[in-house]
Amino acid sequence: MISADPQAEGGAKGFLIDLEYAAFLQDRRPTSTLREMTGEVCFMAIERQRGHYRGEHMVYHDLESFYWSLLYTTLRHTITNYAMRSCQSIFEQPDAIGKIAFLVQGQTELVVSHNPPLTACIQSFGLVAWESHHAHKYMTHASAIKTLDDELGKSGWPANDRARPFEPLETPFNEGIEESIHRLTGIVRATQEVYMKWKAGDADEDEQNEDVEGEPPARKRSRQQ
Numbered sequence: 001m002i003s004a005d006p007q008a009e010g011g012a013k014g015f016l017i018d019l020e021y022a023a024f025l026q027d028r029r030p031t032s033t034l035r036e037m038t039g040e041v042c043f044m045a046i047e048r049q050r051g052h053y054r055g056e057h058m059v060y061h062d063l064e065s066f067y068w069s070l071l072y073t074t075l076r077h078t079i080t081n082y083a084m085r086s087c088q089s090i091f092e093q094p095d096a097i098g099k100i101a102f103l104v105q106g107q108t109e110l111v112v113s114h115n116p117p118l119t120a121c122i123q124s125f126g127l128v129a130w131e132s133h134h135a136h137k138y139m140t141h142a143s144a145i146k147t148l149d150d151e152l153g154k155s156g157w158p159a160n161d162r163a164r165p166f167e168p169l170e171t172p173f174n175e176g177i178e179e180s181i182h183r184l185t186g187i188v189r190a191t192q193e194v195y196m197k198w199k200a201g202d203a204d205e206d207e208q209n210e211d212v213e214g215e216p217p218a219r220k221r222s223r224q225q
Helices: 059-077 086-091 094-109 116-134 141-152 175-209 217-224
Strands: none
Touching: 059 086, 059 094, 059 116, 059 141, 086 094, 094 116, 116 141
8 A cells, every 4th residue: 555645654665455465475276265355355256255156256156255345334334124233143153154144034024214216226236146146147247237236227216315424333243243143143044954955855856757768657657856
């Protein structure tokens, strides 16, 4: 970051930032994930944030990051049915568990006070983000822009709707937030269990429907019933 006033900064002309992405220059290993990681972890796409991903940084990662930035701005600068401290339970949990939980249930529950169009916009964009992550129906520029344009083109957007001033979260982590995290964690685990059962059911069905060499058609039909 370039210093705007080097004299006031003791002669410093610039500063090193984002040290969490620092790496040794000699590290040329292709498996180094730091080379593919960009932006703040809070706004990083779920797939990029989770440790098991080893692929390249893709366009849909950046588009999902825009969704998380929009959600964070909404939670911090508007009045919603979510406390501002919910940002911690959504954005600061390890392995993106808070983000996953929000996409599973939270994005359908979020209500922006006196702003139904923004509420609908967050929900619609959240659905696209969820499909991109969960169903691998990856978000594209076209799908993201269409979703936002559709919502922005609707009537009812408030006029002179000023943003709420930013308020630092300096109070300690309280029991209410811990309960929220436990609830979100439970949602994620339940979703994962349902998904695994669904995948297992698909595999069983595929196995049952496979042709058995030499099997008479009548027996095959009986087995599939």
